[in-house]
Amino acid sequence: MSQPPITTASGIPVADNQNSASAGPRGPLLLQDFHLIEKLQHFNRERIPERVVHAKGSGAYGKFTVTHDLSQYTKAKLFSAIGKETETFLRFSTVGGEKGSADTERDPRGFAVRFYTEEGNWDLVGNNTPVFFLKDGIKFPDFIHTQKRDPQTNLKSATMMFDFWSKAPESLHQVTTLFSSRGTPDGYRHMHGFGSHTYSLINDAGERVYVKWHFLTQQGIKNLSAADATRIAGEDPDYAQRDLFNAIARGDFPRWTVSVQVATEAELAAWEQRTGWNPFDLTKVWPHGDFPLRQVGVLELNRNPLNYHAEVEQAALSPSNVVPGMGYSPDKMLQARLFAYHDAQLYRVGTNHQYLPVNAPRCPVHNQQRDGAMAFANGGAEQNYHTVQAGGSGVRGLGNGEPALALDGAAGLYDPRGTDDDFTQAGNLFRVLDAAEQQNLFDNLAGPLSQVSDEIIARQLGHFDKADAAYGAGVRAALKKKKGRNVD
Template identity: 75%
Template structure:
């Protein structure tokens, strides 16, 4: 057994008994081992994530199986067969760190690629859409998913009041209350980058892209009743399933695929459909933009220490590498700031120094000092001299030519004229009869807890998506109200 020491390496002579004045005490302040032990214990928790607090993680690899180098100059895609180390954190969105893995909730799908050009973080969900299209409403939305400030209870009234006043949420609400709202663990669900991003090739040509991760284990979901049962008997169900599968060599895998459109295709599609290609509440129909295979993602190693490697993992969509880029997506633009800022608050100014966050390629910057500055630059200069002529690549980002901007700077509200209903209706019509019954039953169980005015406002949205959708929810709520 290894001899116990203090954090400074000093041997601990007795870890069972405090230093006291006589056998009964009191305890003496000069027992530094006792003091250090209690001080560290009081500080063992870092601030919980506001969202995605309950999560699981694993390491793995990404292998290129199809050549997409004509679309991107990113080196991780440079040749078929190339492998890149990865880390993936799954999570539920709305619950606290001690909440159940099986709650009805979107699931986070936050993937880091440790590339030779730095870390690329693709921070998405298990859904291709989201409830909002503008990040300015994100704090309001999350407050409705958390605890009411007076009762400290979750509030169905708050949730449905918000959703019913934001019909842009209808598509994601339909996904959430379908069977996919309670996936059977993390291995049996798809992942998505969700936002529109961009790829830039060696010639500087840009394509807009959406990322898809299709589970090779097959989609598997829990019934509403089974999800509730598991929340009571095994609230860590998804964590247990993922950890045990990897420990036993049953490595989960996903097919990595993309949808692409160039700017001419984007303009033509938007003119034909009236949908904004950068709107996070919309999908790109695969009939118009079929998926293209890229590679295989495999998870094959569990973390050695949950706190160090999963709790302190600090991902941000602002981390992209040359050949990859952003888009004008308003929600994405907000997340580019918010995620990194959250990690600075939660983990610290030097969170990138931690092993799970540190790039696996050489890096150099002029950042210095702050708490836990492990890689502090030594004698190297802590400034970069002024250089005339600007960046050698031109444009912005990693060598792409930039986006064409138009219009007057201002606050634009397009919600009154946007189509919030067609895609939600299309999804409803794609469900089989059992899927439709589950959807309306799941919605009714939650919406019935809201007041009548909120119910009517929300049912009107369902009716506009598809009459059978709205009537089904209304009838299910009526049946609940008259049960028995």
């Protein structure tokens, strides 16, 4: 099959795509050879900056189908009728590794879902774990630096990681999850997803409830042993990408049951009074016994992207994207991410990234944003400012019918260290693991801990002891076997 004629990006036919214009047969080359210059310029810019976190990912399109009525809690139109379908895009990822890292590394997995609703894009940007290492976004850049490379050696450093974790006991719940078998899921299809943060829903009456989102895999949970994860990293570092793409290509569409936990502000206040746990703390879960799951719908992935760069690498999601009938919460990590994600996309992809097909909403858009790089939808001759509409000074809530959010306390820098309970829920997680899973946890922790100083080991063991005495004892035994000496 013959190829179409080569042109420049402006559509101008190219006379010769094999030879540069030169001064004589041996050169030098001529600056006027625009095709050569354009070709090299574009080649040099083929890679947009990779994500600082979640750099390596896989994506697919699908649909969300409502199976249960949620109208008593939200007026969002995508939930307006049982059986209603909404187009979706889901990007999976590892968190700490670079774009070329292995899919099976011990790491949380990103689980970022975009719903293309008739009221705009709703982005639920979560992970495969219901909690995270931190409760305040001001620590996030420091934490991520510990997961990257040592500035001198350019090597991953167990010392950096455990120095941070051992001084931040709030991380223990997620550390326990990470070093269990859940830290190495068997591909993307066999893991749960979570919104992780607390969000809110608002109904037609302007009533707010708080929710946590859960995506429970219908394929069943499967995890890799540490040995298998290491082996596959060498044999097929793109294991999860290959598995997801091939499953969809053969019609084996992965599905997740979508559920929510729901609580009123009064119910959360009573729960906090009873447990001492801040319900908006990202290092904590809402126990299902206190807040049972309510099924909402089913998410199915059924279409692979045609071009990875255009549709996965340039996908730009942000938790700030919520639609009418939805809102946020006082979760400090969420509040930081509402700014950070969109700001990162402005830098990484560009000012007008929302106009790219994978990011563009499936509904009309009208605003006064203009210009900037690649402003290919620039408003034409329309007025480039919004006409001022004077109004009264009464409280109008937060927009789209969401009621005003009551604030409590004086503005200040609040440090919860030493007062928050960072150990009970981590201990609860440890105690639900069977004996074999507990031993895997001990062994997985002993590997990197054996590379750090005794001072750091002692701090981290102290956290394990507070979660459960058997937790600390098990890690000590595994370390003794690994290091060949006592670490008490």
